[in-house]
Amino acid sequence: MSVGYAVAYRLGIRPWERAGSAAQASFDALLDREEAERPRPPGRALDLGCGRGHNTVTLAGRGWDAVGVDNIQRALDDARASAPAGAKFVQGDVTALSTSTLGTFDFFLDVGCFHGLSKEQQAAExxxxxxxxxxxxxxxxxxxxxxxLPLLPSGVTSEDVATAYAGWAIESVEPADTTGMPKPLRRTAPQWYRLRLT
Structure with missing residues (x-):
């Protein structure tokens, strides 16, 4: 899957960014809920598969000590070129995360990374x-x-998420805002999962 993303970044084909921008208000509402139970500043956040860093920058702007991790160098170069204070970007593999290079975190964000991995990779993440x-x-x-649908990540069920994230409780599952997605992609019925380490 990372090869496909590398080609997409090289060609400038990034429909997920357009969809993310269109759904920004609903994403902000999810973050509002996330932060409501936390002190200020809210802590450290890790954006898994951050791409060009839009969500990492959003988190930093909301007071998080935000780190984005991705294995596509071109995407990270773009992210670093416009990174504000409070946003850091690290090249790395989400299936081989290390505390020695990243530290520990209070919040994790995965926007479309997990569902593109094999079952073994999902467990590793x-x-x-x-x-x-x-x-x-x-x-x-x-x-x-x-x-x-062809040529897309095949998707996951709640059971897939629960199996990979043993030791975490799924607190909510709700439909994602598909406003900015191309019409065929809306058939993937994306879901937001919120999990808590137990």
Whole structure:
């Protein structure tokens, strides 16, 4: 999957960014809810598969000590070129996360990364996130539901998420805003999952 993303960044094809911008208000509402139970500043956040860093920058702007991690160098170069204070970007593999290079976190964000991984990779991402998680940490993840569309991540079920993230409780599952998505992609019925380390 990372090869496909590398090609897309090289060609400037990034429909997920357009969709994210169109759904910014609903994303902000999710972050408002996330931050309501936290002190100010809210803590450290890790944006998994951050791409060019839009969500990492959003988190930094809201007071998080925000780190974005991705394995696509071109995307990270773009992210670093416009990164404000409070946003940091690290090249790395979400299936091989390390506390020695990243530290620990209170909040994790996965916008469409998990659902593009194999079952083994999903389990590896979850193990890495768990190793980096402070007590009571939360994870907010958006992922496609299973579908039959070609050339796209095949999607995941709640059971897939629960299996990979053993030791975390799924606190909510709700439909994602698909306003900015191309019409065929809306058939993937993306869901927002909120999990908490137990």
């Amino acid at each position: 979850a193990r890495g996130v768990t190793s980096l998680a402070n007590p009571g940490a939360t994870l907010l993840m958006v992922a496609f539901s299973p579908h039959g």
